[in-house]
Amino acid sequence: MTLNLKSRPRRLRQTSALRAMVRETELNAQDFIYPLFVRHGEGRTPIASMPGIDQLSVAEAVIEAERAAELGIPAVILFGIPAEKDPIGLENFSPDGIVQQAIRAIKRKLPEMVVITDVCLCEYTDHGHCGILNTGEHYQVSLPEGYVLNDPTLDVLGKVAVSHAECGADMVAPSGMMDGMVAAIREALDAAHFENTPILSYAVKYASAFYGPFRDAADGAPKFGDRKSHQMDPANLNEALREATLDVQEGADMLMVKPALAYLDVIRTVKNAFPELPMAAYNVSGEYAMVKAAAQMGWIDERKVALESLLAMKRAGADMIITYHALDAAGWLAG
Ligand SMILES: [Zn+2]
Numbered sequence: 001m002t003l004n005l006k007s008r009p010r011r012l013r014q015t016s017a018l019r020a021m022v023r024e025t026e027l028n029a030q031d032f033i034y035p036l037f038v039r040h041g042e043g044r045t046p047i048a049s050m051p052g053i054d055q056l057s058v059a060e061a062v063i064e065a066e067r068a069a070e071l072g073i074p075a076v077i078l079f080g081i082p083a084e085k086d087p088i089g090l091e092n093f094s095p096d097g098i099v100q101q102a103i104r105a106i107k108r109k110l111p112e113m114v115v116i117t118d119v120c121l122c123e124y125t126d127h128g129h130c131g132i133l134n135t136g137e138h139y140q141v142s143l144p145e146g147y148v149l150n151d152p153t154l155d156v157l158g159k160v161a162v163s164h165a166e167c168g169a170d171m172v173a174p175s176g177m178m179d180g181m182v183a184a185i186r187e188a189l190d191a192a193h194f195e196n197t198p199i200l201s202y203a204v205k206y207a208s209a210f211y212g213p214f215r216d217a218a219d220g221a222p223k224f225g226d227r228k229s230h231q232m233d234p235a236n237l238n239e240a241l242r243e244a245t246l247d248v249q250e251g252a253d254m255l256m257v258k259p260a261l262a263y264l265d266v267i268r269t270v271k272n273a274f275p276e277l278p279m280a281a282y283n284v285s286g287e288y289a290m291v292k293a294a295a296q297m298g299w300i301d302e303r304k305v306a307l308e309s310l311l312a313m314k315r316a317g318a319d320m321i322i323t324y325h326a327l328d329a330a331g332w333l334a335g
Pocket residue numbers: 120121122123129130175176
């Protein structure tokens with residue numbers, strides 16, 4: 001029997017050519033930003049919880065960036081592991097800091113590559129927190145001991161951003177969720193005549209358990225406590241709009257939502273509110289590790305699951321995706 005159905009959506013799904021014709025979202029290598037972990041010394045150190053991702057010497061970071069460029073990936077984002085940590089994180093804004101060295105080396109070899117730098121304190125401080133703590137010379141009696149101080153941290157973030165720009169960074173990406181961080185960095189960059197250096201703000205960053213493997217990768221786990229006093233509560237969506245609005249007002253050029261996969265609704269909501277700003281999603285270490293682990297067990301098809309996840313982030317509204325799958329995904333898309 002044949003029912004009298006006027007609409008049969010399956011008509012457009014009959015062949016691969018028809019499906020391609022009506023496909024709404026397309027994933028490309030140009031959508032990816034590839035994260036690189038740079039450290040002092042030679043060679044590579046594999047990160048156990050992130051198979052395929054290594055801590056890299058400066059020379060290896062250049063090689064990895066070249067691989068990305070060959071695959072059509074336009075950008076890398078750098079995270080540094082310093083030689084020594086201290087309460088402020090002095091290497092973070094040192095001209096010879098590890099990220100500063102890596103920026104110069106990558107830009108020398110690959111002038112076209114967009115080099116973005118993460119701007120935060122947590123990888124550089126001995127306590128592992130994203131700002132200066134309420135203790136010692138900075139102590140304020142009105143705040144609890146050990147609280148991450150907002151305003152004193154902003155001065156440091158400005159110095160870090162300027163230091164990166166001086167080495168040739170194309171874009172800075174503050175990730176610490178300090179109030180006023182975009183304004184402070186904008187002001188510091190402008191004062192140093194880097195008014196053309198854009199800011200990609202980690203505007204909407206949640207206090208997420210999906211960051212676990214990253215903390216191995218960047219040696220950046222807090223030594224005590226957590227980041228709930230500055231990163232957002234995973235329960236909140238309206239607050240994402242408040243955070244994004246403030247960063248836009250402060251001069252952010254691009255916005256980011258982090259993590260990605262469990263926050264697709266947030267990506268869509270922020271994109272709808274600010275369609276005029278390019279938006280990035282951060283496909284974080286825990287999301288990557290889950291795909292890798294399940295694939296190693298033979299439980300999922302790594303290629304299909306990774307590409308489907310990345311496609312979903314783009315469909316949700318991300319214009320670009322920071323992802324550890326970048327090299328593999330770009331290769332799969334080309335093949
Ligand atoms: Zn941080």
